[in-house]
Amino acid sequence: MATNNTFITVEQMEAATDALLETAKAVGADTWQQRVKNQTPHCKFGEEGICCRICTMGPCRITPKSPRGICGCDANGIVGRNYLRFTAGGAATHSDHGRNIAHTLYLAKPDGNYQVKDPEKLIRIAKEWDVPTEGRDIYDVAHEVAEIGLMEYGKPFGIQRFLKRAPEVRQKVWHDAQIEPRAIDREVSQSMHMTHMGCSSLPEALVRQSLRAGLSDGWGGSMMGTEMSDVLFGTPKPVDTTANIGVMEKDMVNIIVHGHDPSLSEMVVFYAQDPELIAYAKTKGAKGINVAGVCCTSNEVAMRHGIPMAGNFLSQENVVLTGACEAIVVDVQCIFPALGPLSKCFHTKFITTSPIARMPDSDFIEFHEETAGENAKKIVKMAIDNFENRNPDLVNIPNLKTTATVGYSTEAIKKCLDGVTNSHVDTELGTTKPLIDCVKAGILRGAVAMVGCNNPKVRPDTAHIELMKKLIANDIIVIVSGCSAQAAAKAGLLSKEAKELCGEGLKRVCELVDIPPILHMGSCVDISRMMILAADIAKDWGIDIPQVPVVGCAPEYMSEKAISIGNYVVATGIDTYLGVDPYTKGGPEVVKLLQGEIENWVGAKFIVDTDIEALGDKMIADIEKKRAALGI
Amino acid sequence: MGLFDRVFRGSDEMYFKAESELNQVIAELGEDAPMTMPDTAYFLACIYAYLGKKVTKLGELKEALGELRAMMGRDYHTKAIFDSGIATACCAEVIEACKYARTPNPYEGTQYHGHFADAEVRELGVPLVTRDIPGFVVMIGPAPSVEEAVETVKGYQSRGIFVFLIGGIIDQVHSAGMATGFKVRVVPVGADIWSVGHVISLVTRATMIFGATEPGDADAFHRYTFDRIFAFVNAYAPVTDIVVACGAGAIKMGFPVITNDTDDMWAVPKSLIINTNTKDWIETSLEARDIKIKITNIDIPVSFSSAFEGEIIRRKDMQIEMDGSRVDCLELVQTKEAHDIEDHSITLEGPDFDAFEFGSKIPIAYVVEVAGKNMQTDFEGVMERKFHSYLNCIEGVMHTGQRDMIRIRVSKASYDAGFRAKHIGEVLYAKIKSEFEAVVDKCQVKIYTEPEKVKELREMGNAIFDKRDERLRTLTDESVDVFYTCIMCQAFSPSHVCIVTPERLGLCGAVSWLDAKATNELDPQGPCQIVPKTRMIDERLGRYEDVDEAVNKYSHGALEHVTLYSIMEDPMTSCGCFECICGIEPMSNGVVIVNREHTGMTPLGMSFSEMASMTGGGVQTPGFMGHGKHFISSKKFMKAEGGPGRIVWLPKALKDQIAEHLNETAKELYGIDNFTDMIADETVTEDMEELYTFLTEHNHPVLSMEPLM
Numbered sequence A: 001m002a003t004n005n006t007f008i009t010v011e012q013m014e015a016a017t018d019a020l021l022e023t024a025k026a027v028g029a030d031t032w033q034q035r036v037k038n039q040t041p042h043c044k045f046g047e048e049g050i051c052c053r054i055c056t057m058g059p060c061r062i063t064p065k066s067p068r069g070i071c072g073c074d075a076n077g078i079v080g081r082n083y084l085r086f087t088a089g090g091a092a093t094h095s096d097h098g099r100n101i102a103h104t105l106y107l108a109k110p111d112g113n114y115q116v117k118d119p120e121k122l123i124r125i126a127k128e129w130d131v132p133t134e135g136r137d138i139y140d141v142a143h144e145v146a147e148i149g150l151m152e153y154g155k156p157f158g159i160q161r162f163l164k165r166a167p168e169v170r171q172k173v174w175h176d177a178q179i180e181p182r183a184i185d186r187e188v189s190q191s192m193h194m195t196h197m198g199c200s201s202l203p204e205a206l207v208r209q210s211l212r213a214g215l216s217d218g219w220g221g222s223m224m225g226t227e228m229s230d231v232l233f234g235t236p237k238p239v240d241t242t243a244n245i246g247v248m249e250k251d252m253v254n255i256i257v258h259g260h261d262p263s264l265s266e267m268v269v270f271y272a273q274d275p276e277l278i279a280y281a282k283t284k285g286a287k288g289i290n291v292a293g294v295c296c297t298s299n300e301v302a303m304r305h306g307i308p309m310a311g312n313f314l315s316q317e318n319v320v321l322t323g324a325c326e327a328i329v330v331d332v333q334c335i336f337p338a339l340g341p342l343s344k345c346f347h348t349k350f351i352t353t354s355p356i357a358r359m360p361d362s363d364f365i366e367f368h369e370e371t372a373g374e375n376a377k378k379i380v381k382m383a384i385d386n387f388e389n390r391n392p393d394l395v396n397i398p399n400l401k402t403t404a405t406v407g408y409s410t411e412a413i414k415k416c417l418d419g420v421t422n423s424h425v426d427t428e429l430g431t432t433k434p435l436i437d438c439v440k441a442g443i444l445r446g447a448v449a450m451v452g453c454n455n456p457k458v459r460p461d462t463a464h465i466e467l468m469k470k471l472i473a474n475d476i477i478v479i480v481s482g483c484s485a486q487a488a489a490k491a492g493l494l495s496k497e498a499k500e501l502c503g504e505g506l507k508r509v510c511e512l513v514d515i516p517p518i519l520h521m522g523s524c525v526d527i528s529r530m531m532i533l534a535a536d537i538a539k540d541w542g543i544d545i546p547q548v549p550v551v552g553c554a555p556e557y558m559s560e561k562a563i564s565i566g567n568y569v570v571a572t573g574i575d576t577y578l579g580v581d582p583y584t585k586g587g588p589e590v591v592k593l594l595q596g597e598i599e600n601w602v603g604a605k606f607i608v609d610t611d612i613e614a615l616g617d618k619m620i621a622d623i624e625k626k627r628a629a630l631g632i
Numbered sequence B: 001m002g003l004f005d006r007v008f009r010g011s012d013e014m015y016f017k018a019e020s021e022l023n024q025v026i027a028e029l030g031e032d033a034p035m036t037m038p039d040t041a042y043f044l045a046c047i048y049a050y051l052g053k054k055v056t057k058l059g060e061l062k063e064a065l066g067e068l069r070a071m072m073g074r075d076y077h078t079k080a081i082f083d084s085g086i087a088t089a090c091c092a093e094v095i096e097a098c099k100y101a102r103t104p105n106p107y108e109g110t111q112y113h114g115h116f117a118d119a120e121v122r123e124l125g126v127p128l129v130t131r132d133i134p135g136f137v138v139m140i141g142p143a144p145s146v147e148e149a150v151e152t153v154k155g156y157q158s159r160g161i162f163v164f165l166i167g168g169i170i171d172q173v174h175s176a177g178m179a180t181g182f183k184v185r186v187v188p189v190g191a192d193i194w195s196v197g198h199v200i201s202l203v204t205r206a207t208m209i210f211g212a213t214e215p216g217d218a219d220a221f222h223r224y225t226f227d228r229i230f231a232f233v234n235a236y237a238p239v240t241d242i243v244v245a246c247g248a249g250a251i252k253m254g255f256p257v258i259t260n261d262t263d264d265m266w267a268v269p270k271s272l273i274i275n276t277n278t279k280d281w282i283e284t285s286l287e288a289r290d291i292k293i294k295i296t297n298i299d300i301p302v303s304f305s306s307a308f309e310g311e312i313i314r315r316k317d318m319q320i321e322m323d324g325s326r327v328d329c330l331e332l333v334q335t336k337e338a339h340d341i342e343d344h345s346i347t348l349e350g351p352d353f354d355a356f357e358f359g360s361k362i363p364i365a366y367v368v369e370v371a372g373k374n375m376q377t378d379f380e381g382v383m384e385r386k387f388h389s390y391l392n393c394i395e396g397v398m399h400t401g402q403r404d405m406i407r408i409r410v411s412k413a414s415y416d417a418g419f420r421a422k423h424i425g426e427v428l429y430a431k432i433k434s435e436f437e438a439v440v441d442k443c444q445v446k447i448y449t450e451p452e453k454v455k456e457l458r459e460m461g462n463a464i465f466d467k468r469d470e471r472l473r474t475l476t477d478e479s480v481d482v483f484y485t486c487i488m489c490q491a492f493s494p495s496h497v498c499i500v501t502p503e504r505l506g507l508c509g510a511v512s513w514l515d516a517k518a519t520n521e522l523d524p525q526g527p528c529q530i531v532p533k534t535r536m537i538d539e540r541l542g543r544y545e546d547v548d549e550a551v552n553k554y555s556h557g558a559l560e561h562v563t564l565y566s567i568m569e570d571p572m573t574s575c576g577c578f579e580c581i582c583g584i585e586p587m588s589n590g591v592v593i594v595n596r597e598h599t600g601m602t603p604l605g606m607s608f609s610e611m612a613s614m615t616g617g618g619v620q621t622p623g624f625m626g627h628g629k630h631f632i633s634s635k636k637f638m639k640a641e642g643g644p645g646r647i648v649w650l651p652k653a654l655k656d657q658i659a660e661h662l663n664e665t666a667k668e669l670y671g672i673d674n675f676t677d678m679i680a681d682e683t684v685t686e687d688m689e690e691l692y693t694f695l696t697e698h699n700h701p702v703l704s705m706e707p708l709m
Helices: A010-027 A032-039 A044-048 A075-106 A119-128 A138-151 A161-165 A168-176 A184-194 A203-233 A262-272 A275-283 A295-305 A313-321 A339-344 A369-389 A410-418 A433-441 A462-473 A482-491 A496-501 A504-513 A527-541 A560-571 A588-602 A612-630 B003-029 B045-051 B058-071 B078-102 B118-123 B125-129 B146-158 B169-175 B193-211 B218-228 B241-253 B278-288 B378-384 B387-392 B412-416 B421-435 B451-474 B513-522 B545-554 B608-612 B629-633 B652-670 B688-697
Strands: A239-243 A253-258 A289-294 A309-311 A327-330 A349-352 A402-406 A446-450 A476-480 A518-520 A550-554 A576-578 A606-608 B136-141 B162-167 B186-190 B231-235 B257-259 B272-274 B318-323 B329-335 B346-349 B364-371 B397-402 B405-411 B442-448 B482-486 B498-500 B530-532 B536-538 B580-585 B590-595 B624-627 B647-649
Touching: A010 A313, A075 A138, A075 A184, A075 A203, A075 A262, A075 A560, A075 A588, A119 A138, A119 A161, A119 A203, A138 A203, A161 A168, A161 A203, A168 A588, A184 A203, A203 A262, A203 A295, A203 A527, A203 A560, A203 A588, A239 A295, A239 A309, A239 A482, A253 A262, A253 A295, A253 A313, A253 A369, A262 A275, A262 A289, A262 A295, A262 A327, A262 A369, A275 A289, A275 A369, A289 A295, A289 A313, A289 A369, A295 A309, A295 A402, A295 A482, A295 A518, A309 A313, A309 A482, A313 A327, A313 A339, A313 A482, A327 A339, A327 A369, A339 A349, A349 A369, A402 A482, A402 A518, A410 A433, A410 A527, A433 A504, A433 A527, A446 A462, A446 A482, A446 A527, A446 A612, A462 A476, A462 A482, A462 A496, A462 A612, A476 A482, A476 A504, A476 A612, A482 A518, A496 A504, A504 B078, A527 A550, A527 A560, A550 A560, A550 A612, A560 A576, A560 A588, A576 A612, A588 A606, A606 A612, B003 B058, B003 B078, B003 B193, B003 B241, B045 B058, B045 B078, B045 B193, B045 B218, B058 B078, B078 B193, B078 B241, B118 B125, B118 B193, B118 B608, B125 B193, B136 B146, B136 B169, B136 B193, B146 B162, B146 B169, B146 B278, B162 B169, B162 B193, B169 B186, B186 B193, B193 B218, B193 B241, B218 B241, B231 B241, B231 B278, B241 B257, B257 B278, B318 B412, B329 B378, B329 B405, B329 B451, B346 B421, B364 B421, B364 B451, B378 B451, B378 B513, B387 B397, B387 B421, B405 B412, B421 B442, B442 B451, B482 B513, B482 B545, B498 B513, B498 B545, B530 B545, B580 B608, B580 B629, B580 B647, B590 B608, B590 B652, B629 B652, B647 B688
Parallel strands: A253 A289, A253 A327, A289 A309, A327 A349, A446 A476, A446 A550, A476 A518, A550 A576, A576 A606, B136 B162, B136 B231, B162 B186, B231 B257, B257 B272, B329 B364, B346 B442, B590 B647
Antiparallel strands: A239 A402, B318 B405, B364 B442, B397 B405, B482 B498, B482 B530, B580 B590, B580 B624
């Protein structure tokens, strides 16, 4: 068993990965490290966003000699269209996840596979949506709320219900900027429509729709996913767990859950604890069943059950390369198709479960809400049966393991903050005021929301980890989600001991509130939690969100979802710092809008800098600038 | 102006004041002039603690001041205000030290206390551990009115909180005639904000004494004060920049500041709390520092708090007195059958206090009868010895002595407030029931003031005491099956473990083997754990495998070996609140013992403070050992090195106190009569050579013993 390390460096992780790559070489497996080499250099036109293949007249590529496509669209139009389509892809993905969760809630039954675990939160949402609750069966309420939620995707009139959660001044900004999202599917469809051959090529219109599509995700589909997941599976509370590849257990059946949708993983976790199945695992020579997570599925089960976090996006092949993975069970999003061929080099079962994510070389066990229990049980049993097929000569679990405290939902953060109020002075509980006081006094300088994926263009995890260390050393509290959160967990930065890396102000706050300096808020759909937190801070403070000394940062992002997120974070009024270029360099007007003029619409903009150190300096300067503007 | 700028400005102000004071005193006395604070072994304690510098000359103080200036960062991160705050507190110490450079007692004849002696710091050890003092408040005033000042200070006092007063609030409480002083736990420290340096000096010394914190390791000091010293600050408006800067230091140390000043003030949760309702400060403050007061609701017409323990009642203020040396008196606990006791029955046989004239001496006996399934007669004495502290906590009641030799005075003020004989019963009942709830199921108190009856009871009591003493005499380390640990002090001294045996009580003097046994019985998971004594390694040294295992376990690995009877080989450690310290005297091969109350020199050339600083905080220092007074006359006292016959010097007061028992022991061990006559004291000499002459003249047994080293 791996011993716990307080902090783990990127170098230690890389050394462990190198050892695993040796195994890969020995078994003839292909890995992303090799494929990156094969794909480099990348297509320059693609990178700059100036390749258009929206119609079959092309593909058209913009060069100084051919400044327009065949239809006459210029570089800015092409870049703008590509950018909007990228956003729409992300918004669709997150929102569809949210829809599935809403659908699961609709199917929840007292004696079914899924129940209402947080009725209090359900009632809160019901009241927000004017659903009667008095004297009603909680499941009736659940079904009505779920149905209303599902309607948010296609309703013919009106705007997203959750927008009302924002400060009034922010709602007005959205209205005036004409970016209030209507039905979620409509924003995605309209984005596709606008970018169809012969529709929009005006950068301003394309960027405006990008913000609107983004908002339909962040304040629509993602928020739905988060809120209804909480109702179904419980609102996260601080829970201790372990992280990094060393959480895999040599003598146990290792089941890795990977993807994003908690509906499946919740069931797998449940059956992995089933005494009958544990006994069965023992008959197969294993000491027990160990479920660990990768990617956002990991975040979901870690923050609700303390399930160990094996790794993030670019660790997904590593878990198989340990030779100790009996099954890698995936749902949707961010799953490498490479896992199929890779699993074939080992005994590992690669189990796909969603019709949305079908892949070659996998065992497909279609997962239905109605038969979730059976499906999960079958998967766990399959993994147990596979234990005896393990080749002990290939087993190498690197001795890297940290501890982490995860599960800081907005509700949990407020609860922690209640702990430092004084009942003789603070009349109200459940607010963000203690945090605001720390910021006003200067004990904390501000906050940064660190999110997003890994990307081989950035030395994996380095930007996340180094930026976090820099920020906390400067008394800036960090909230994290998604693969950024796991980078932090892997490095030990989600442990309470990480206070030792902080400036004195943040360290004191950590001690008094009893929190780590970096707060794990969940998976990537849970960035909606961050939006609610920012909105609540602004409301408690009596200012608009752009004035709050808080910025967002995705230093290693790679997916369409991340760009959709970026759009809604900026539209919410939070400056967003990117460490990877979003394929817009070829369209100077688009760049000017995204990294400049949209500030006039929404009070925030994008800042792109691939120099990570500089990115950090700029964030700190931005926070100080916001402080100065507030006179604090 | 932000909070940071206020701290920066205030720390500049304190620094420049310190610089100018120091320059002035150096101009007067020169850089080579000595710089010592009285009755301390810790130099200028703040500077020693935070900078690791031992200042002994004014020139060195100047160097230290330079370092303090360098600590005062000016960037907008919390570290800068925290460091500036600590440096500000140290500058306050410098300003005050300049006064002591000129004269050893600059506050003599004033209403201010100024510097605290090491002995005072050590005196706080036990009450802190037992939570009799649940916390400290530094009040920087004036309060909005005299009445409020008194009310708030009394409010703290009644909750046992130790109060330090700085500034205008001192005049306020004195103008209302309030008694102040270390004994009543309300100390008027000084008129100016820089007198806060004395409070921080006390705090840093407590940290060194009880926490064995390494001077210069500032982080360790901050950790200790944050985790273990429950202090806080009450700063009344107007709060100036210099107070804000001191506040930053306090907050760094973990002490929240509560203020009613709203002008340019910035609330920080649990650290800087703005509450304009000053009448609500006590509860606000206790909540801010997470201090929970153990409330004993006792139905008596006056206050009940540990703060009144040190209260002296003078004859002129005394309504009535019970004095065992003049009239018959008795206090006694007796175990009864449960059916013989009516719980909470309090009876008085004889006249009540009303029947006597002002200033009368009256006989009294109070018998506390208890019953309980787990009650043992051995606990009777344990309970009885708590009566002293219980009755002393009553406002306007002073109690001394024990058994039939007690003296109780009741003040006129408390009498006028309605305090009568039955209230003694209420207090004893409430305390016994709450503190001994695990063994006492039922309790009743019978009070007698009829002279004949009291006389009769006294005789009965003495027969019981004789029996009890006989039992105690048979209690030896050999006759019992187990010893006990005592780790009550670990809240303050995390790596110290006492091993309590029948012949070696805890070094604080407060925990005998029977006490430890009772404590174990009352709380089996508590501080007193059973140590079996089945695996002896060395009888002479008192070395047991079981003891080593216990100290290892309960010191969390800090200690490996402890002997019970040697001060040279793996001596038992000390927390810091020991009653006495003994150290070897190399010329005679004997030991010198000095008690905490003795402020003078010893033939070792060291005072109590200096000797005490050699050990404490769970550190083993062969040749030095802290211990309780009663251990001196034990046959096991440094038995490995030849026993109490090694004692060559004792302060006179201590010698007189223990003479009877020590002489008995010496007679038994060495066949010597009046052994204490052979032991020197401060009236004989404080000089090592003269001591040797004295010992030779008196044919002290140490001279024929083996060399110690």
